[in-house]
Amino acid sequence: MKKILSGLLVCTALMSGCSKGSTTPSFTPDCSGAAKSFSRDVAPVFHSACSGCHTSFSTYSQIFADRSAIRSRIVDGSMPQQGSLSDAQKNNVVCWIDSGAPNN
Numbered sequence: 031m032k033k034i035l036s037g038l039l040v041c042t043a044l045m046s047g048c049s050k051g052s053t054t055p056s057f058t059p060d061c062s063g064a065a066k067s068f069s070r071d072v073a074p075v076f077h078s079a080c081s082g083c084h085t086s087f088s089t090y091s092q093i094f095a096d097r098s099a100i101r102s103r104i105v106d107g108s109m110p111q112q113g114s115l116s117d118a119q120k121n122n123v124v125c126w127i128d129s130g131a132p133n134n
């Protein structure tokens with residue numbers, strides 16, 4: 031597990047209402063649009079929806095390294111905790127990962 035806010039670690043340790051993935055239907059991405067760009071499409075999503083808790087998700091290399099876990103957490107709806115992404119935001123991240131997660 032990567033660096034996250036300590037208060038959330040307490041929440042995780044207690045395992046009380048911290049998980050919301052089990053009943054969320056899995057997201058099916060639509061990657062028919064233009065190829066996704068890390069700087070234009072992906073980084074803003076992490077900045078607004080993830081970096082507040084995951085300080086590690088603020089650089090390309092760390093997002094790239096964790097892309098497989100990130101993809102599954104977005105598709106199963108378990109991340110972002112205490113929030114949600116629009117379908118367009120999910121498509122941006124998932125389609126970018128599926129295209130090889132380029133640093134573009």
Ligand code: HEC
Nearest residue numbers: 031032034038042079080083096099100103109110111112
């Ligand atoms: C409100 C705080 C919060 C936000 C916002 C949030 N997360 Fe998380 N995230 C957590 C906590 C707490 C855990 C550890 C508990 C767990 O695994 O469910 C976690 C775990 C994860 C994990 C598995 C562990 C790891 O680092 O590989 C991934 C991947 C992840 N989050 C991705 C994301 C992504 C992508 C976003 C934005 C779309 C996001 N999270 C937004 C709190 C948050």
